[in-house]
Amino acid sequence: MSDTVIRVENLGKKYIIGHQQQEGYTALRDVIANGAKSLFTTLNPLIQKSKNEANKSREEFWALKDVSFEIKQGDRVGIIGRNGAGKSTLLKIVSRITEPTTGRISIKGRVASLLEVGTGFHPELTGRENIYLNGAILGMSKAEIKKKFDEIVDFAEVEKFLDTPVKRYSSGMYVRLAFAVAAHLEPEILIVDEVLAVGDTQFQKKCLGKMQNVASEGRTVIFVSHQMAAINNLCSSCIMLQKAELIFDGKTEYAIQKYLKSGIEIQDNSKGNLQAFRPSWAKDLITSARLLDLNGKEQSSFPLGSDITFEMTFATEDVTKLKAPVMGVVINHATFGTIGGVNTRMTGFEPDNGSYASATMRCTLKQTSFLQGDYTVDIWLGDGPIDVDTLTGYLSFRIEETDVYGTGRTPFADLGVIFLEPTWKVIPH
Structure with missing residues (x-):
């Protein structure tokens, strides 16, 4: 039986970007007028050229292109790359938040994701209620959540505010509780994005320690960060994305070297632009x-x-x-x-x-x-x-x-x- 828990094959994700042609808001009369124009264009082929001109305001943007890799059980994998490289899009696809445009992905095991502040939380519910809600989303029984409840609260250090609606939490409190839930409810695959940068240094160290413990128990950790020190300490291998494409998949040491080299090249090319x-x-x-x-x-x-x-x-x-x-x-x-x-x-x-x-x-x-x-x-x-x-x-x-x-x-x-x-x-x- 294969120990591969994530297999990504020729993955691609395309978005359509609309370029606004004029400033201002859209009134009801504009909607009606545009609808009439659209119908008239469809019925009258003589103005098809005008329709083609309008299509120029829509642009295809590939956030990921032909990405393939495998992750095995117990791996601690870092995903690195510059802003806009496609890291967050990849995590959203792996987390089943969005569907790919091309390619396929197969996942074996329960996935817990922490992609942004408050992922999976309902702002009107209390911290206590959101712990049970998140656990239910992950497929945990009420008994399983109750068993881990005290450990989650202790790790998050929010006991005093446990019965307060999370909409009143600071971003740091939000992240502490969200990470505690994601890490303690025993997912087979834990995905953590750059969101940990919101927490203070002590909490970041605490989270890295917890992720190392999770990996030592045979579970898989996928970690995205711009902090190479954290990547180096936690991850045994790395995937590097650049301009929507996978350009490296291997040992962390070599991935970081490649990342740093690309950064120096970007700096050299931008030296004339202090801004x-x-x-x-x-x-x-x-x-x-x-x-x-x-x-x-x-x-x-x-x-x-x-x-x-x-x-x-x-x-x-x-x-x-x-x-x-x-x-x-x-x-x-x-x-x-x-x-x-x-x-x-x-x-x-x-x-x-x-x-x-x-x-x-x-x-x-x-x-x-x-x-x-x-x-x-x-x-x-x-x-x-x-x-x-x-x-x-x-x-x-x-x-x-x-x-x-x-x-x-x-x-x-x-x-x-x-x-x-x-x-x-x-x-x-």
Whole structure:
């Protein structure tokens, strides 16, 4: 008997996108007029050309194209890819929320899905009632739900609000209860989307631990996340989607490398567009950012132990100046997440001049101890205590493998991100 629990064959999903030709609302008279036009067009072939022109406002969009893979019982599979790659569409098809346009999918076992905040919850029902409702949807008997009830409530930490309608819950409370129900009612297949990003760090760790326990019991876990550290810690294999197509299916280590490489390529292609790395609240003040080596030369790759300079140039309008410009640098490891940050205000550095309409600011980190691997940098600009602009992940660099110990062996990058230089001693007895 096969241990394959999910088999996807040549899966495709097509949507029709309507492009609005004019602004404004649709009144009843418009509906009647459009209906009459449609009938007239059907009866009169002479204006078929006009009908064809109207069809140009409808566009086919393939969210998934020819995707095939298998997942076996007990696998912990990560699904990764950039925004718009097709991850959520794939999960909705696997969860039986939507039907594929082409191909087929076969699933063996009960599926519990957590795809967005409040999935499967009724807002008017209390937390207690929604636990029983969700359990019933998953095919659990009332006795089975009751057996797990206390464990679910304890995990979700919502006992105080158990008899409150969930429409009054915060997004964090919603997610905690939804995940607790999905994970504790013993589905054969547990599907968790990026929704865990809503919870705090402690809860995310708690959820990852629970998913590891679920997998150790022989059940299957499918996990979608943009956090490579979480994917690396939980998943033994990964599926990578790019522009609606499956481009990799294999070991997590190689999938993450491919994902990071694609991200660096996207960054390189977008370097001329600072706005792509700027959140909606930020002002357009940072005009450039660079990484420099010890000699002031722009670089994207450094040996372990190098000095690295982070440079930021800003310019304001002629009539405005920054009274107290602050530069901040946050360094993120591609797999392990944020590893450190520093800013001028934190370290007590004060610019000489009182205010600046434009300037170049530099931060140099001496003899960096980052291990080999890929890193991204967030550069931000403040005016005193107020953040005014930031470029998130605009800069990226790689630390090369380096024989720092002089033994011909490089440190193990999967053990962390910081190079350690020990002294050893043996005390004979």
